[in-house]
Amino acid sequence: MxxxxxxxxxxxxxxxxxxxxxxxxxxxxxxxxxxxxxxxxxxxxxxxxxxxxxxxxxxxxxxxxxxxxxxxxxxxxxxxxxxxxxxxxxxxxxxxxxxxxxxxxxxxxxxxxxxxxxxxxxxxxxxxxxxxxxxxxxxxxxxxxxxxxxxxxxxxxxxxxxxxxxxxxxxxxxxxxxxxxxxxxxxxxxxxxxxxxxxxxxxxxxxxxxxxxxxxxxxxxxxxxxxxxxxxxxxxxxxxxxxxxxxxxxxxxxxxxxxxxxxxxxxxxxxxxxxxxxxxxxxxxxxxxxxxxxxxxxxxxxxxxxxxxxxxxxxxxxxxxxxxxxxxxxxxxxxxxxxxxxxxxxxxxxxxxxxxxxxxxxxxxxxxxxxxxxxxxxxxxxxxxxxxxxxxxxxxxxxxxxxxxxxxxxxxxxxxxxxxxxxxxDPISSRLRPYIISQRTVIHHGERMFIRFEVSCPVDPKLVSVTMVAPPFNTHSFSMSQRLLILDAGNTTVAVGKSHYEVSVMAPTSVNVAPAGNYILFVVYQDIPSEGIWVCIQ
Structure with missing residues (x-):
């Protein structure tokens, strides 16, 4: 036209x-x-x-x-x-x-x-x-x-x-x-x-x-x-x-x-x-x-x-x-x-x-x-x-x-x-935003992960979760191979120093749930995610 x-x-x-x-x-x-x-x-x-x-x-x-x-x-x-x-x-x-x-x-x-x-x-x-x-x-x-x-x-x-x-x-x-x-x-x-x-x-x-x-x-x-x-x-x-x-x-x-x-x-x-x-x-x-x-x-x-x-x-x-x-x-x-x-x-x-x-x-x-x-x-x-x-x-x-x-x-x-x-x-959420301090970049199916992170306010362990996102190929309104895993953290989050915490989660056991490859791992607190880090499931 x-x-x-x-x-x-x-x-x-x-x-x-x-x-x-x-x-x-x-x-x-x-x-x-x-x-x-x-x-x-x-x-x-x-x-x-x-x-x-x-x-x-x-x-x-x-x-x-x-x-x-x-x-x-x-x-x-x-x-x-x-x-x-x-x-x-x-x-x-x-x-x-x-x-x-x-x-x-x-x-x-x-x-x-x-x-x-x-x-x-x-x-x-x-x-x-x-x-x-x-x-x-x-x-x-x-x-x-x-x-x-x-x-x-x-x-x-x-x-x-x-x-x-x-x-x-x-x-x-x-x-x-x-x-x-x-x-x-x-x-x-x-x-x-x-x-x-x-x-x-x-x-x-x-x-x-x-x-x-x-x-x-x-x-x-x-x-x-x-x-x-x-x-x-x-x-x-x-x-x-x-x-x-x-x-x-x-x-x-x-x-x-x-x-x-x-x-x-x-x-x-x-x-x-x-x-x-x-x-x-x-x-x-x-x-x-x-x-x-x-x-x-x-x-x-x-x-x-x-x-x-x-x-x-x-x-x-x-x-x-x-x-x-x-x-x-x-x-x-x-x-x-x-x-x-x-x-x-x-x-x-x-x-x-x-x-x-x-x-x-x-x-x-x-x-x-x-x-x-x-x-x-x-x-x-x-x-x-x-x-x-x-x-x-x-x-x-x-x-x-x-x-x-x-x-x-x-x-x-x-x-x-x-x-x-x-x-x-939003800046108003910055005090709740986790910051990942350490985590292995290579993980295996069924492996238990211990992720250390920092938050500037006291943390309620029940409100911590870990997510992993498979980055998709996007075109024509569809994201191919897109996948997000929410790893149950239970009450495993513990303090390991001033404003420092450690959470424990288990990686998926099956390649049908999490195909091997690259994921972005996030720590999420009260629905506020950290900046992600790249990890590879092998």
Whole structure:
């Protein structure tokens, strides 16, 4: 959608201000602009154990606003701009990276050794596997035929054995693994993806995938879900259709999380999934005809480990499509980004939702949602968000166009990075904030950990907990391999000096509960988390 005169542009801005849903009384949180431009629009993001973030968009948007290093250009091209960057969280700086093939709408997972393995894309990139290991001079390494099937809009998840599974994608009704165990390893079919595919709409792309505590995968697409044994290629359980039957996956894009897993003596209790937002069944067709339906304002919550699982529906204070759901260190869920009308796709979303919302899973129904303070920057289609080790949330992206568009459009291409600081980072909470003094960085399943920390006020042992967060790969409103463990601390916290304490917790005993790899460990006191430290479960 383009506009030809300054008067029309002004009218568009006024229209946006009138149609951005107002935030009711806000609960808290604050925003800060980190960088006005990183040179590209952050369509995909992954936090690495080096406190750096790999960010990329796509290679055919046109010339970006950041040049490749040392006068380099992409092969067989006059494009000498970067389409991927590494953001250094500590130094608040970016470094351009060279990506060779098109990574548009791809997927990925952080591997146990801290390497990002990213898969697929489109055009010449749909069979490509790309590997990124962070260092001062590292760059992407590409494996041209790393995939057996084209993967575009697929979902990845880390496996208990340290590999990753890649599920679905456009017209890819199957799944595969990386790395392969043999050169002849194929891509088994997954009929569930055929059953959930709608002609000319799909509504089953970027399926929501979570590793259950029994080692099977919960897979949600469109309006339904299965529990899937990927080893035997069998559906173990079919879950009830979500009430209302409206689609929740791309392009009717909602979001989902596996709620925090409570770990007692190394064992996990019930596993629950929360799915929020999306768009009505007719929304995609209507949006393509210029009618932008209101987004869904409902969430569905289900105990996927229950013998007789049933959906429990809740109502969000703000309807939302294209929102992101992130697990915060204290066990809360942050719902952020997106719009309140339309669907995902070029020019198909409307009415930005500027206010994040906090969801508190342990509160009673009716007291779980709290609206937060708003940003001033719309984050629509192709926006992203990830949790940082210091507890802030990094927010970037938004480009609902098939190229870079910076003026005379309803929602210009956004190159900035912001940080949202939840209320637990408010200065008023500083006296309650733990500071981790010592903890081993390598731990083993079932091992007891003794974590020393400092708090400036007297500590009630019953209010101390330890959490571990697996940093996910985020794109298109879904955070792949996202996982948060709440380790039961009981009454184990003891004083070991003035303002110094030690808490004892047991690491999960099973790779099905906590796959080997990198986690951010936090000590939480009265819902106020410490700054996290990187640990590796082996």
């Amino acid at each position: 383009a506009f030809s005169s300054p008067v029309q542009t002004l009218l568009v801005i006024l229209l946006f201000l009138l149609h951005a849903p107002p935030c009711p009384a806000s609960g808290g949180g604050s925003w800060s602009l980190l960088l006005p431009s990183i040179g590209i629009s952050a369509m995909h993001m992954q936090l690495l154990p080096t406190d750096r973030v790999v960010i990329y968009d796509r290679t055919d948007f046109g010339i970006s606003k950041i040049s490749l290093r040392d006068g380099k250009c992409r092969p067989n091209s006059d494009d000498c701009s970067a389409h991927s960057v590494e953001y250094d969280v500590i130094h608040n700086s970016v470094r351009p990276l060279m990506v060779l093939t098109d990574v548009w709408c791809s997927s990925g997972t952080l591997m146990p050794d801290g390497t990002l393995v990213q898969t697929g894309g489109t055009y010449e990139g749909d069979h490509v596997v790309r590997v990124y290991k962070s260092c001062d001079n590292c760059d992407w390494h590409e494996i041209p035929s790393g995939l057996s099937q084209p993967r575009w809009y697929a979902t990845n998840h880390l496996l208990p054995d340290g590999r990753q599974i890649i599920i679905g994608g456009r017209q890819a009704f199957n799944y595969e693994f990386y790395p392969k165990t043999s050169a002849t390893e194929n891509a088994p079919s997954l009929p569930f993806l055929v059953q959930t595919n709608e002609p000319n709409i799909e509504n089953n792309l970027y399926p929501f995938v979570f590793l259950n505590t029994d080692g099977h995968f919960f897979i949600y697409a469109n309006d339904r879900a299965i529990l899937f044994d990927y080893v035997r290629n069998q559906v173990v359980r079919t879950y009830p259709t979500i009430p209302g039957g409206d689609p929740r996956n791309y392009p009717s894009t909602g979001s989902a999380v596996l709620l925090p897993l409570h770990i007692v003596q190394g064992e996990a209790a019930d596993a629950e999934v929360l799915i929020c937002g999306g768009a009505p069944k007719e929304a995609f067709i209507n949006a393509n005809n210029g009618k932008f339906d209101r987004a869904l304002n409902t969430c569905g919550r289900i105990k996927i480990s229950d013998p007789n699982p049933q959906w429990v529906m809740e109502t969000m204070p703000l309807a939302r499509v294209m929102g992101d759901m992130l697990l915060l260190p204290n066990g809360d869920v942050l719902i952020i980004n997106g719009g309140s009308a339309g669907v995902a796709g070029w020019e198909l979303g409307r009415d930005p939702v500027l206010c994040p919302v906090i969801y508190r899973p342990s509160n009673p129904i009716g007291a779980r949602f709290e609206i937060q303070n708003p940003t001033t920057i719309p984050r629509m289609y192709h926006s992203t968000a990830i949790l940082l080790r210091d507890g802030r949330v990094l927010v970037g992206g938004s480009n609902p166009h098939d190229k870079y568009e910076f003026g005379n459009v309803l929602y210009p291409t956004e190159l900035s990075l912001e940080a949202f600081s939840p209320a637990y980072l």
